[in-house]
Amino acid sequence: MKNPFIYGGVVFGRHFADRQSELSELTAEMRNGGKVFLISPRRIGKTCLLKNLQRNMEKEGFLAAYVDLYRAPTLRHFTELYAKAVVEVVEGKIEKMVRAIPRLLPGLRPKLEPNPDGTISFSVEYIAREKEVFQVLTEVLEYPEKVSAKKRKPFMIIIDEFSDVTKYNGTDVEKAIRAVVQTHQQVGYIFSGSKRSVIRDMVRDKRRAFYRMGATMELGPIPRDLFRAFIENWFGKGGYDFEAGLVDLVFERGRDVPYNIQRIAHNIWEEARYSKKIGRNLVDKAIRTIIRQESTHYEALWDGISQKQREVLIALASDDPTSLFSRAFLEKWRFGVSSLQSSLKALEKRGVLEKGEQGKYRFDDEFFRLWIVQTP
Numbered sequence: 001m002k003n004p005f006i007y008g009g010v011v012f013g014r015h016f017a018d019r020q021s022e023l024s025e026l027t028a029e030m031r032n033g034g035k036v037f038l039i040s041p042r043r044i045g046k047t048c049l050l051k052n053l054q055r056n057m058e059k060e061g062f063l064a065a066y067v068d069l070y071r072a073p074t075l076r077h078f079t080e081l082y083a084k085a086v087v088e089v090v091e092g093k094i095e096k097m098v099r100a101i102p103r104l105l106p107g108l109r110p111k112l113e114p115n116p117d118g119t120i121s122f123s124v125e126y127i128a129r130e131k132e133v134f135q136v137l138t139e140v141l142e143y144p145e146k147v148s149a150k151k152r153k154p155f156m157i158i159i160d161e162f163s164d165v166t167k168y169n170g171t172d173v174e175k176a177i178r179a180v181v182q183t184h185q186q187v188g189y190i191f192s193g194s195k196r197s198v199i200r201d202m203v204r205d206k207r208r209a210f211y212r213m214g215a216t217m218e219l220g221p222i223p224r225d226l227f228r229a230f231i232e233n234w235f236g237k238g239g240y241d242f243e244a245g246l247v248d249l250v251f252e253r254g255r256d257v258p259y260n261i262q263r264i265a266h267n268i269w270e271e272a273r274y275s276k277k278i279g280r281n282l283v284d285k286a287i288r289t290i291i292r293q294e295s296t297h298y299e300a301l302w303d304g305i306s307q308k309q310r311e312v313l314i315a316l317a318s319d320d321p322t323s324l325f326s327r328a329f330l331e332k333w334r335f336g337v338s339s340l341q342s343s344l345k346a347l348e349k350r351g352v353l354e355k356g357e358q359g360k361y362r363f364d365d366e367f368f369r370l371w372i373v374q375t376p
Contacts (some may be wrong), residue, residue, distance in 0.1 A: 004234040005266035007259055010051045017258060018226040019049050022219065026053050030062070030156045030188035035181065035214030037162075038197045039193035041354055042364055044219055046192055050158050053190075057156050063148065063155040064090045069164040075133050075173060076126045078165075083108055083140045084124040085307050086157070094122050104143065107136035132178055141180040148186035155187040163193030163202075174202070174209035175348060182213065189214070195282035221256035224248070231265055237280070238269065242278035249283050256364050263290060291371050298371045301352070311335075312343040313352070316361060317372040324361065 006015055029036050030053075031348040035142040040046035054064045072078040083105055091097045098110040107128035113121045128136050148155040149237075157167075165173055181189055191210075193199040202210045202370070221227075228247050235242055250268075254260030267286035272278045291298075302310065316324075323329065325337060344361060347353040352362045352368070363369040 001238050003179050003266055003269050004238070005231075005262045005269055007262040008265055012052060013057060016048060016052055017045070017222055017230045017262070019045065019052070019222065022217070023053055023056065025217065025302055026190065027056065029215060029275055030057055030190075031060075033154070033185055035189045036191070037203050037214055037216045038190055038219060038265055039196050039216065040192065040194055040219035041196060041333075041350075042256075043257050045258040046219055047160060048162060048192065049219065050190065050192060054156070054158060061142070061149070061156050062156050063089045064158070065144070066158045066160065068160045070161040072164070074136065075168040077131075078168065079133065079137045080108070080124045080126055081141055082137075083143075084122070086144050086147075087124070087142070089123070090151075094120060096343070097122055105136075105139055107132060107139065129327070134172075137176060138180055139172075141177065144187045146183045156190070158190045158192065160192050161194065162191040163195035163198035166198060171209060174328045178209040178213060179342070181348045222258055224251055224256070227258075227261065231261070234265075235269075238276075240269075240272060240276050243280055246278060246280060246283065249280055252261060253283055253287060255362075258364060260366050287367070287370060290367050291374065294367055295350065295371065298368055301368070305347070305350070305352070306341055306343075309343045309347055312340065312347065313372055316353070316363070317369045322360075 008118055026036060026038075028034075038046065038050075044128055050066065050176050057064045065088075067078075067082050069078060069081075072081050083101070087097050087100055087105075090098050094112070099183075101108055101110045101124060108124050108128050111123045111125045113123070115121055126133070126136065140264065144155045144157060165177070176193045181187070190216075191199070194283065200216075203214075203216050204210065205211060217294070222230075228251075231247050231250070232242075233248060250264050254264050264286050267289050268278055268282050271282050271285055271289075305313075311333070312335070315329075315335070319327045319329065319332075324340065329335075330337065330340070344353065344355075348355055348361070351364055354364050355361055
């Protein structure tokens with residue numbers, strides 16, 4: 001039997017661990033043309049949830065487009081990606097897309113490139129003057145509402161890693177997007193992001209364009225009872241025997257992060273593939289295997305940070321203080337307030353640490369934390 005625990009990619013159907021509550025909530029919002037700001041830390045399963053939602057809404061007859069801002073370094077790239085995503089959904093065939101772009105979206109043109117396997121790749125290229133980018137973007141943003149009304153089909157737009165929008169011309173882009181989407185009646189929007197503090201600021205700051213524009217939804221860990229049933233069901237189907245409490249140990253060691261749990265379970269499955277016996281010792285063995293698999297990456301990451309930042313990571317990996325700026329913690333690790341603040345800020349910017357809503361920092365990658373603890 002093929003290993004059912006899949007990590008690091010998008011999964012559907014029976015391999016998609018339970019998110020029925022979130023799917024139902026988002027589905028209801030999209031049916032009503034709502035606007036949702038989905039906030040989620042990395043590795044929690046956000047993209048998987050969104051892709052499953054997209055598939056479900058398509059089955060309901062929606063036009064559904066997905067745009068990933070992580071792949072768009074500039075406003076031009078964002079405009080191109082957005083146009084490509086919505087035109088592909090509406091037109092479908094390459095011939096129709098090629099005809100539609102110049103007719104419906106002036107300032108852009110279709111681009112066709114051959115692939116090694118003989119197929120053709122379709123993309124969209126920005127050709128207007130640079131100073132016209134806001135005008136072209138506005139036309140692209142208006143397109144889904146016009147198409148939805150014409151075809152009498154509801155539209156859903158997912159903009160993933162929306163927190164990256166702040167890298168384009170300050171708050172002007174936020175204002176331009178709001179000016180268009182706030183008038184749409186036929187299109188539901190999900191603005192999702194893993195930089196939680198950035199998305200929260202967008203929707204809570206009265207001076208920002210997206211202040212209270214839609215519902216805010218925070219994606220947390222999958223409830224243990226649901227996730228436990230999912231994991232135990234797959235081990236049972238594979239004919240594995242496992243000790244009582246083993247799955248809860250996986251949750252603890254994985255810090256309830258779905259990516260971590262799936263990866264640990266994946267390695268346990270492989271370790272016990274022939275014996276079919278899973279003891280608690282296999283959890284630690286699976287984690288050691290993961291750390292070994294990632295060691296080259298972790299070494300490169302470690303080499304790229306300063307000595308002071310390394311000291312902070314060692315302290316955080318070993319301790320779990322309620323306050324990083326408590327006198328006891330500062331004295332124990334001999335940190336000055338100002339140097340600790342600068343190191344934390346730099347590590348957060350690099351994506352090594354993440355700052356929670358209560359100001360508590362955690363490792364973005366739990367296995368990197370364990371690598372630090374176990375490295376002499």
